Amino acid sequence: MNQLSSEPTEYFAQPETVSRIPEDGPFRNQLDQQVANRLTRFYVIALTLLAVLSISGLLFIRQTLSTHYDDGRVVNVAGLQRMLSQRLTKLALLRTQGLTTADTVSFDSLLGAWALNHSQLRNGVLRMEKNYTVRKSPQLEQMFTRIEPVFQSMYQRFSQINNPDTTPTNREAALAVILRDEVAFLGQMNNIVFQFDTESFGRVKQLERIEWVLAIATLLTLLIEGLFVFRPVVTHTKKVINRLARSEMSLQLANNRLEITNREVRAANENLAFTNRKLVETQQELIRTTEEKYQLKLSEETIRSAALLEGQEEERRRFARELHDGIGQMLTGVKLHAEKLKSSVTLDDDKQRQRFAELCNLIADIIHTTRQVSYNLMPSTLSDFGLGPTLQLLAQQTGRSSGIDILFTGTRDGNRLSPATEIGLYRIAQEALHNAIKYAAARTICINLLQDSYKLVLSVEDDGKGFTLQDDRQKEKPVLIVNGLDNMRTRSKLLNGDFTIRSKPKKGTLVQVSIDLSANTH
Numbered sequence: 001m002n003q004l005s006s007e008p009t010e011y012f013a014q015p016e017t018v019s020r021i022p023e024d025g026p027f028r029n030q031l032d033q034q035v036a037n038r039l040t041r042f043y044v045i046a047l048t049l050l051a052v053l054s055i056s057g058l059l060f061i062r063q064t065l066s067t068h069y070d071d072g073r074v075v076n077v078a079g080l081q082r083m084l085s086q087r088l089t090k091l092a093l094l095r096t097q098g099l100t101t102a103d104t105v106s107f108d109s110l111l112g113a114w115a116l117n118h119s120q121l122r123n124g125v126l127r128m129e130k131n132y133t134v135r136k137s138p139q140l141e142q143m144f145t146r147i148e149p150v151f152q153s154m155y156q157r158f159s160q161i162n163n164p165d166t167t168p169t170n171r172e173a174a175l176a177v178i179l180r181d182e183v184a185f186l187g188q189m190n191n192i193v194f195q196f197d198t199e200s201f202g203r204v205k206q207l208e209r210i211e212w213v214l215a216i217a218t219l220l221t222l223l224i225e226g227l228f229v230f231r232p233v234v235t236h237t238k239k240v241i242n243r244l245a246r247s248e249m250s251l252q253l254a255n256n257r258l259e260i261t262n263r264e265v266r267a268a269n270e271n272l273a274f275t276n277r278k279l280v281e282t283q284q285e286l287i288r289t290t291e292e293k294y295q296l297k298l299s300e301e302t303i304r305s306a307a308l309l310e311g312q313e314e315e316r317r318r319f320a321r322e323l324h325d326g327i328g329q330m331l332t333g334v335k336l337h338a339e340k341l342k343s344s345v346t347l348d349d350d351k352q353r354q355r356f357a358e359l360c361n362l363i364a365d366i367i368h369t370t371r372q373v374s375y376n377l378m379p380s381t382l383s384d385f386g387l388g389p390t391l392q393l394l395a396q397q398t399g400r401s402s403g404i405d406i407l408f409t410g411t412r413d414g415n416r417l418s419p420a421t422e423i424g425l426y427r428i429a430q431e432a433l434h435n436a437i438k439y440a441a442a443r444t445i446c447i448n449l450l451q452d453s454y455k456l457v458l459s460v461e462d463d464g465k466g467f468t469l470q471d472d473r474q475k476e477k478p479v480l481i482v483n484g485l486d487n488m489r490t491r492s493k494l495l496n497g498d499f500t501i502r503s504k505p506k507k508g509t510l511v512q513v514s515i516d517l518s519a520n521t522h
Contacts, residue, residue, distance in 0.1 A: 046225040053218050070132045071200035077117055077126055078193045082186055084114040085154070089182050092161045096168075096175045107162050111155070118151055140195055147188040150181050157181075334363055379426070387422045388412035388449055391429055395447050402437050406445045414451035417517075424491045425458050425513065431488050432460035432511040440464025440509060451517075459512040466503045488513075 091107050094100070117126075122144045126132040136144070157174035160166050166174070382390045392408040399406035416422075429447060436445050442464035450457045485501065492499035492513050503509035 046221075049221050049225075050218065053214060053221060056214070071135065071196070071203070073128070073132045074121070074126065074134050075193060075196045075200065078121060078189070078196055081114065081117055081121070082189050082193070084110060084117070085182065085185055085189070088114060088158055089178055092158060092175055092178055095161060096171045107158075111158050111162065115155060122148070135199070137195075137199055140192065140199070143188065143192050143195060147185065147192070150185045150188065154178055154181050154185060332367060382422055382426055383419065386414070386416050387425055388414055388451075390422075390426060391447055391449055394426075394430065394433070395445075398433055398437070404437060404442060404445060406433070406447070408447045408449075410447075410449035411451040414449075414456075415453070417456075421495055421515070424495050425456075425515075428488045428491050428511075428513055429458060429460055431484070435484060436460065436462040436464060436509065440466070442508070454516070454518045456515045456517055457512065459510060461508065461510045463508045466505050466507045466509050468505060469501065469503055 087105075088107070088110050091110070095107070120126050121134055124134045124136060126134060154177075157178045160174045161171050161178075379390050379393070381393055388411050392412060395406040395408040398404075417425075433445065433447070436442050440462050442462035445460065445462045448457075448459045448461070488511065489499045495513075495515055497513050497515040500512045500514070501509070502512075
């Protein structure tokens with residue numbers, strides 16, 4: 001009897017065995033009704049508690065997140081006030097000194113935005129795409145009260161400077177007050193921004209604590225359900241199963257053992273076939289995953305290379321603009337002052353006169369060199385006239401500076417390409433020309449550009465000493481930005497072009513890039 005009772009779940013799991021119990025017997029009806037009633041009652045209670053806790057937590061978290069969104073916008077606007085005050089101070093200083101600026105925003109609009117933001121922050125409502133509530137503690141109210149006199153003082157002085165009827169003396173006096181009050185305003189505004197952020201962070205921490213409380217309540221609910229719901233249900237179910245098994249066990253023991261054996265044999269065969277199928281599917285999935293990871297790595301490296309090149313070009317563009325607009329303009333001013341000083345001062349000494357002349361010539365050489373460096377970093381002719389004229393000018397300037405015969409042939413007035421394509425091809429030609437001058441000891445270099453509606457071919461060929469090409473094992477590897485040939489190859493790949501190098505010792509070198517314009521167009 002003990003041996004039979006030790007395997008109740010095994011016999012209960014056989015559908016054919018259980019189906020032999022009379023469907024309409026009083027014992028079966030009593031058990032079904034009893035189990036159904038207990039399970040229904042316990043599960044309804046358990047699921048109701050979990051649903052109430054989950055919905056309450058979601059509603060509270062949603063409300064708190066909505067409040068946090070308003071706090072984030074308030075912190076952004078408060079931080080914007082600092083920038084607007086500094087920008088207004090700069091414009092006031094430039095207007096008082098009579099200087100020009102590249103800032104195209106009007107003084108009136110900046111002053112109005114500054115005053116409107118301050119008023120809305122103090123009144124407690126930001127009226128933007130929607131109304132954002134500014135939640136202020138008593139400490140923030142005190143901060144806004146302390147900063148109000150400084151703000152009003154600066155606002156009056158800004159308005160005075162903006163008034164065209166204000167005299168220069170009054171403007172300078174107003175500017176002095178602004179510069180004096182700006183430090184106090186920025187310091188107090190920083191404190192306000194930090195206080196807003198601190199209070200918002202405190203509300204987030206409170207949300208975290210409430211989330212912990214809800215999580216602990218849910219866990220306790222699950223524990224109580226496990227002790228007082230699931231465990232009694234399992235115990236009761238086990239008792240029912242044991243009663244069913246004992247009533248049928250003596251009749252169906254032999255049949256169950258035979259059926260179990262047959263099922264084990266069928267399951268073993270099915271498991272073997274299933275394992276084989278899974279093994280094949282796993283191998284195929286592994287191959288596919290490996291290929292996807294490889295392609296993803298190639299794509300990531302390509303994107304990284306494009307981003308690095310774009311950043312490099314942007315930095316060159318910025319540096320060229322700084323050289324041309326900043327240092328170049330200052331050097332031009334120094335040159336004008338030197339020439340004015342030279343013409344206004346009477347010099348009897350020939351040596352002093354010669355030194356003034358040498359100084360002027362030196363400044364002119366520095367200006368020319370600065371402009372040349374700025375042009376090499378980012379040629380303005382590339383955006384104005386296109387690739388052909390820029391390559392022709394590159395050949396002329398490089399030929400004059402190096403003393404080498406550099407020729408440009410081919411298309412000069414082809415269709416304009418995208419800015420990224422033009423700058424990429426220009427950098428390839430620039431790099432190839434630099435390598436030919438520096439390493440090839442060439443006497444003649446030819447730059448050739450052929451372009452029509454379907455294809456573009458750029459080649460740089462020299463009659464230098466050449467070199468022996470190694471096995472190019474990097475073509476199938478991820479794209480990396482390095483110097484020299486790999487740099488040109490990288491730019492060609494990012495332009496979806498074909499890059500070719502042909503060279504032999506004492507036979508010169510040919511660097512060629514071919515781009516399918518019709519494919520790029522479509």
